[in-house]
Amino acid sequence: MSPSFHAQEISQAAMLSDLPFTELYIRVDDPTFGSRYKPDVTRTGRATLISANLAVPDKYSDPISEIRMQLLPFIGDKEIGVIMYRDLRLRYTISEAADGEIWAALRPIPLIVPTPDELLIHPSLVEAVMMEARKKGLILIGGKTGQGKTTTAASFLRNFCVQMGGTLFTMEDPVEYMLSGALSEHSWCFQHEIHRESDWEKIDKKAKRFNPDWMFFGEIRSMEAAEQLIAAAGRGQLVVATIHSSSIADTVNSLLQYLKPEMRESARRSLASNVRMVIHQTMTPRGPFIEQVTMTNEVTDPVRSALEEGNLQNLANSLKKYQPARLPEEQQRQQQGQVRR
Structure with missing residues (x-):
């Protein structure tokens, strides 16, 4: 093998960004075990692969090995977080399976x-x-894992800052998109990472002193996070939050289920007063399919009534459905596909 050919092979192997994946699975405790990935159908255009789990080709063995070495120190310690690998920012979760295998x-x-x-x-x-x-109030964005909830939330929040100017305060577990600092000439983001559940209350208290125009809670998956979100939503700014859910109704119900049973009725009444919009997102090969309900100021608003009465399934009666936007033909030919969370 010539030196130039070998160099070209190494260069190709290092381009992990060429692998169209939404999730990458690496056996952290065994470097000889092959890795797996879920293909990003927005990049492959192959809808038949939307639920596939495929073997990572051998040409990516070098970057897989380098990432594995980065993850090894986090076993048993910081098992959820974000790492950088060359031109990629990767959110990771490390877990020990029932058979003792450790996967990321x-x-x-x-x-x-x-x-x-x-x-x-x-x-x-x-x-x-x-x-x-x-x-004032709450925009709650739900969806299943890997459907782009955080990407959509970050995009909307950045759009607020760029278009209107103002102050954004985030509380994230973990921080995914780097928003900290100036997002436009007239806006600034104060970004905070949650390291332990007690941080939700501690950092939310500090948020009050920053007097933000917008807050971001990402993502809600604990009682502490849910409690602080309910409180923040009624405080005088717009709050955007993400949560794992299977439908519009489940987006609200999932939030309530994180709370203690004795708190759920009062929380539901609070949501009936403070929810502005509920969104549920599903990724398709063409882009995001989004269902949405918006609360109006009318006393007889059906969204408010569904929340007040606890008939969350009635939210489906007020649904608006949005297909992915269509690109102009010349942009379609150039589209590379957007990697999404």
Whole structure:
């Protein structure tokens, strides 16, 4: 093998960004065990692979090995977090399986927050969300794992800052998109990472002193996070939060289920007063399919009634559905596909 050919082979092997994955699975405790990945159908365009779990080709063995070495020190310590590998920012979760094998699941996060247009979010929904930007209350974004909830939330929040100017305060477990600092000439983001459950209350107390225009809770998966979100949503700024869910109704129900049973009724009444919009997102090969309900100020608003009465399934009666936006033909030919969380 010639030196030039060998150098070319190494260069090709190092380009992990060429692998179209939404999740990458690496056996952390055994370097000889092959890795797996879930393909990103927005990049492959192959809808038949939407639930596939495939073997990572051998040409990626070098970057897989380097990532594995980065993850080894986190076993038994910081098992959820974010690492950098060359041109990729990767969110990781390390878990020990029942048979003792230690695996890491990694998800790529773009270094630059994409715009709603780049994400192919329907323009009518973008307009509806922007109309809520200066109001008080809660926009709750739900979806299953890997459907782009955090990407959509970060895109909307950055859009608020760029278009309107103001102060954004985030509380994230872990921080995924780098938003900290100036997002435009007239806006600033104070970004905070949650390291333990007690941080939700501690950092939320500090948020009050920053007097933000917008807050971001990402993502809600504990009682402590849910309690602070309910409190923040009624405090005078717009709060955006993400949560794992299977439908519009389940997006609200999942939030309530994190609370103690004796707190759920009062929390539901609080949501009936403070929810501005509930979104549920599903990724398709063409982009995000989004269902959405918006609460109006009308006393007889059906969304408010469904929340007040606890009939969450009735939220489906007020659904608006948004297909992915269509790109102009010349952009379709150039589209590379957007890696999403």
